[in-house]
Amino acid sequence: MTQELRPPWDENPDDLYEHAPCGYLTTLPDGTIVRVNQTFLSWTGYTRGDLVGHRRFRDLLTPGGQIYHETHYAPLLRMQDEVHELAFDVVCSDGRQLPTLVNSVLARDEAGQPRTIRTTVFNATERRQYEKELLLARQVAEASERRVRVLQQIVADLAAAPTEAEVAEAVVRAPESAFGAASSSIYLVDTERDTIHAVASTDPTTGNWDDMPRSSPRAVARVAERGDLHVIGSVAEAREHFPDLVDTMRRSGRNTVVLLPLTTGPADEQSGAETLGVLAFSFKGERTLTDGELRVVRLLGQQAGQALDRARLYDDLHHREERAVFLAGITRALDEVHRLLPRARRLIERLAPAVADWAEVRLQVGTPPIVESSGGPRPDEEMLSRRLGKVAASGEPWFPAEDDHLDCSVLPLTARGLVLGTLALRLPPDRQGAAAERAFLIELADRAGLALENARLYEQERQIAHTLQRSLLAGEMPGGDPRFAVETHYQPAAQELEVGGDWFDAFLISPDKLALVVGDVVGRGIEAATTMGQLRSAVRALASNEAGPALLIEGLDRFVERVESARMATVAYVEIDLAGGEVTFSCAGHLPPLLQEPAGAPEYLLQGRSAALGSRAGNRVRTEHRRKLPAGSRLLLYTDGLIERRSRSIEKGFELLAREYARRRDAPLPGLAAGLADTLVGREHADDVCMICVTLGTEERLERSIGADRMQIALLRADLRAWLAAHDVDVECGEAVVLACSEAVANAIEHGYRDDPFGMIDVVATVTDEAVEVRVTDRGTWRGPVTDVARGRGLQLIRESMDQVLFDRTDGTTVTMRRGRREAS
CATH class of the missing domain: 3.60.40.10 (PPM-type phosphatase domain)
Incomplete structure (x- = not known):
C-alpha cells in the first residue's frame, strides 16, 4: 500500500493564496474587487481597504488599458468565459505603471448568469525589459542591414535610371541614406551652353540655385574644373579655400561639406575622365569621414558620372524620338481640321505649353491678318513687331542670343516659295540656344506652313463651292x-x-x-x-x-x-x-x-x-x-x-x-x-x-417666354412688330407698343435678373378693337419698389408711349401696359 507523501512543513491554503508568486483578484461581474491577495497589494502599494469594495479592476488600468478592457477584455470574457495573457499596465498607488499579464475566468451560477470573475495577474516587468533589449538588438541589426541595402539600392537605381533627371534624383538622395548627410544638392555641367546649373536638392534653402558659368570662382565650378574630391571640415577652412560657402555654412549650421565631382572614370585617369557634374552634401556639426567612407564616396562619384553619361545619350535619343513623334502628331492633328483659322488655333494649342511657354501665329493672308497666340507673358510688342517684319521680309529664321532683349524665336511660315506669315515661340530657358532645338523648330515651321497653306486653298475652293451651291x-x-x-x-x-x-x-x-x-x-x-x-x-x-x-x-x-x-x-x-x-x-x-x-x-x-x-x-x-x-x-x-x-x-x-x-x-x-x-x-x-x-395665319394672342439676355430683345421686337401688323394695328401705335415692351423687358433683365442670367421673362400681348395690351412678367428680385429702381429713362419712355401703366408685385414683378388703337387711314 502506497504511503501518502507529505511535505516536511505545513501547507496553509490561506498563506499560499496571500503570498503566491502572482497576484489574485476576485471581482463581481461589474468589476468591483471583492478579494485580493497580498502579492498584488505588495506590487502595487495599495491596502486591502483601498481596493476591496471601493475600486473596480478597470479603475487600476491606464487610460489606454481602460479602453482595451472595455472594447476587448470584457466582450471576450463574456463570450468565452475566460481570457489569457492579456497585457495591461496597472497604475500603482504612487503613480508607477506595472507591466502585467492577466488571465481571467468568469464563473456562472446554475442559471448561467455571471457570478464572479477570478483574475490572475503576473508581473511582466522583467519580460518587458527583455523584450526591449531584444527589440534594440533587432533595430541595430536592421540598421546595419539597411545600410547595406541602401548602398546596393543606390547602385541598382543608377543602373536602372534611364534619364538624366532620374539619375540626378537617385544621386542626390544617396548621401542622406548612405552617410547620414543632412542635405545634398547636385549640379550638372552643360557643355553646349558652357554653364553649370542646379537640378535637384533635398533642401533647396541651403544652396545657391542660380546657374553659373563654368569659369565661375564659386566652389562648385572650381571642383567641376579640377575634377577632384574636396571635404571642407570647418568654416575656417571654407574661408581659406571656398569663401562662397561661408555664409551658407554659418546660416545652416552645417560645419562639414563634401564636394564630389561626378566623373566618367577614376580621377587619376585624367586623359579619359570627364566631369559631368558635382554632388555637394553636408552634415550637421562636425563629421569626420573614415578612409572606407571616402572610398565609397569616390566610388559613388564614378558610378554616378558613368550613369549620367549613359543617361545623356539616352536622353538625346529619347528627345529626338519625342520630337519626331510630336511632329507626326501635330501633322495629323492639323489634318483633322480643314479650315484655316481652326487649323492655326490648333497649331498654337499644340505648341503652348507642350513645347513653348508662349507661341503666336501671324498670317498675312486676309484683312485683317489672322493672329492666334497662347501662353504668356507676351514679349515686348515693339521689339516683337520689328522682328516679325524682318523675318517675314527675309524668309529666314531668327533665334535669340544670350544678350538679346527679345527672348523668343521667330520663324517664317513658308509654302511653295511664298511666306504666309510667321511663327513666334518662347522656349523654356533650358531649351533655348540648343542646336537640336533650332533644327526641330525649323522643321516644325516648314510643316506648319504647308498645313496652313493647304487650309487656305481648301477654304478658297470651299467658298467657291458654297457660292455655287447658294446660287442654285x-x-x-x-x-x-x-x-x-x-x-x-x-x-x-x-x-x-x-x-x-x-x-x-x-x-x-x-x-x-x-x-x-x-x-x-x-x-x-x-x-x-x-x-x-x-x-x-x-x-x-x-x-x-x-x-x-x-x-x-x-x-x-x-x-x-x-x-x-x-x-x-x-x-x-x-x-x-x-x-x-x-x-x-x-x-x-x-x-x-x-x-x-x-x-x-x-x-x-x-x-x-x-x-x-x-x-x-x-x-x-x-x-x-x-x-x-x-x-x-x-x-x-x-x-x-x-x-x-x-x-x-x-x-x-x-x-x-x-x-x-x-x-x-x-x-x-x-x-x-x-x-x-x-x-x-x-x-x-x-x-x-x-x-x-x-x-x-396670325396668332390671336402673342405669348412668348425669353431668357434674361438682351440679345433676345431684338428677336422679340421683330416678332411683336409682325404680329401687330397682322392685326392691322397702325404703325404709330405699333411702334409705341414695341418700344414700351422692349424697355419693360430690358428693365426686367437689368433689375429683376441682375444676378440670375438663367431667368425667364414672359410676354403676353392681346389686341381688341379698342386697345393693345402687353403684360411683361419676371420672377426676379428687385431691390426696392419698381418705380424707384427703374425710374430712369426706360420707365419714362414706357409712360410716354402707353396710355396706362400698372405694376404688380404679387408673384414676381408684372408690368401691364395699355394703349388705345387709332385706325390706320
Whole structure:
C-alpha cells in the first residue's frame, strides 16, 4: 500500500493564496474587487481597504488599458468565459505603471448568469525589459542591414535610371541614406551652353540655385574644373579655400561639406575622365569621414558620372524620338481640321505649353491678318513687331542670343516659295540656344506652313463651292402676306468641297395657294447641283391649282425617266390653301414634315408617302393627304442632314428634333431654323442641311417666354412688330407698343435678373378693337419698389408711349401696359 507523501512543513491554503508568486483578484461581474491577495497589494502599494469594495479592476488600468478592457477584455470574457495573457499596465498607488499579464475566468451560477470573475495577474516587468533589449538588438541589426541595402539600392537605381533627371534624383538622395548627410544638392555641367546649373536638392534653402558659368570662382565650378574630391571640415577652412560657402555654412549650421565631382572614370585617369557634374552634401556639426567612407564616396562619384553619361545619350535619343513623334502628331492633328483659322488655333494649342511657354501665329493672308497666340507673358510688342517684319521680309529664321532683349524665336511660315506669315515661340530657358532645338523648330515651321497653306486653298475652293451651291438654291422667298411667313436655312457640309444635292423652294402657285418643297439628290458635285436645279424648275413648271401634290410627284417620275441623274432623289412637296387654312402634302421617299399646332405636341405627318423618284422598287403609287390647320400652326420641312447620325438611330434623331421644335414653340420665326441647326447639328457636320419653315395665319394672342439676355430683345421686337401688323394695328401705335415692351423687358433683365442670367421673362400681348395690351412678367428680385429702381429713362419712355401703366408685385414683378388703337387711314 502506497504511503501518502507529505511535505516536511505545513501547507496553509490561506498563506499560499496571500503570498503566491502572482497576484489574485476576485471581482463581481461589474468589476468591483471583492478579494485580493497580498502579492498584488505588495506590487502595487495599495491596502486591502483601498481596493476591496471601493475600486473596480478597470479603475487600476491606464487610460489606454481602460479602453482595451472595455472594447476587448470584457466582450471576450463574456463570450468565452475566460481570457489569457492579456497585457495591461496597472497604475500603482504612487503613480508607477506595472507591466502585467492577466488571465481571467468568469464563473456562472446554475442559471448561467455571471457570478464572479477570478483574475490572475503576473508581473511582466522583467519580460518587458527583455523584450526591449531584444527589440534594440533587432533595430541595430536592421540598421546595419539597411545600410547595406541602401548602398546596393543606390547602385541598382543608377543602373536602372534611364534619364538624366532620374539619375540626378537617385544621386542626390544617396548621401542622406548612405552617410547620414543632412542635405545634398547636385549640379550638372552643360557643355553646349558652357554653364553649370542646379537640378535637384533635398533642401533647396541651403544652396545657391542660380546657374553659373563654368569659369565661375564659386566652389562648385572650381571642383567641376579640377575634377577632384574636396571635404571642407570647418568654416575656417571654407574661408581659406571656398569663401562662397561661408555664409551658407554659418546660416545652416552645417560645419562639414563634401564636394564630389561626378566623373566618367577614376580621377587619376585624367586623359579619359570627364566631369559631368558635382554632388555637394553636408552634415550637421562636425563629421569626420573614415578612409572606407571616402572610398565609397569616390566610388559613388564614378558610378554616378558613368550613369549620367549613359543617361545623356539616352536622353538625346529619347528627345529626338519625342520630337519626331510630336511632329507626326501635330501633322495629323492639323489634318483633322480643314479650315484655316481652326487649323492655326490648333497649331498654337499644340505648341503652348507642350513645347513653348508662349507661341503666336501671324498670317498675312486676309484683312485683317489672322493672329492666334497662347501662353504668356507676351514679349515686348515693339521689339516683337520689328522682328516679325524682318523675318517675314527675309524668309529666314531668327533665334535669340544670350544678350538679346527679345527672348523668343521667330520663324517664317513658308509654302511653295511664298511666306504666309510667321511663327513666334518662347522656349523654356533650358531649351533655348540648343542646336537640336533650332533644327526641330525649323522643321516644325516648314510643316506648319504647308498645313496652313493647304487650309487656305481648301477654304478658297470651299467658298467657291458654297457660292455655287447658294446660287442654285431658291431665290427670294415669298412674303408680304400676313397670312403666312417663311423662314429658310441652308448649312453646307463642314468638310466638303463639292456642292451637294440638298435644296428647297417656296413660291405662290396663285394668290391663295403657297407651295413648299424640300428635296435631296443622290451624290455630290456639279452633276448633283445641275440635277437639283432641273428638279426645282420641274416642280415650278408642274405646280398648278388643279394638279395637287400627288399629280406633281407623278410628273416628276416622268421627268426622271429623261434625267437619269435625278433617279432616287427624294422630295417632300406641300401646298397650302391660304384662304381655307388647308394643307395638302405628299412625300416621295423623303423625311416626313413636322407640324406644330398652337396647342399640343409636335406631330410628324406620316401620310401621303411613297418611294423615291424613279424608284424601281417599293410603293410607286403617288398619294397625298389633306389636313386642316389652325391659325398659328408651324410646318417644318428638312433634309436628312438635320437628324441622321452614324452614332445613333434614326428614331433618336426624330425624337431630338421634335423635342427641340416643341421647346421653341414660342420662339420668333426669324432664326428658328438656324437655332435648330446649331443645336442638332453644330458646326462640324458631314452632310448638307436644308430647312424651310412656314407659319400659317396670325396668332390671336402673342405669348412668348425669353431668357434674361438682351440679345433676345431684338428677336422679340421683330416678332411683336409682325404680329401687330397682322392685326392691322397702325404703325404709330405699333411702334409705341414695341418700344414700351422692349424697355419693360430690358428693365426686367437689368433689375429683376441682375444676378440670375438663367431667368425667364414672359410676354403676353392681346389686341381688341379698342386697345393693345402687353403684360411683361419676371420672377426676379428687385431691390426696392419698381418705380424707384427703374425710374430712369426706360420707365419714362414706357409712360410716354402707353396710355396706362400698372405694376404688380404679387408673384414676381408684372408690368401691364395699355394703349388705345387709332385706325390706320
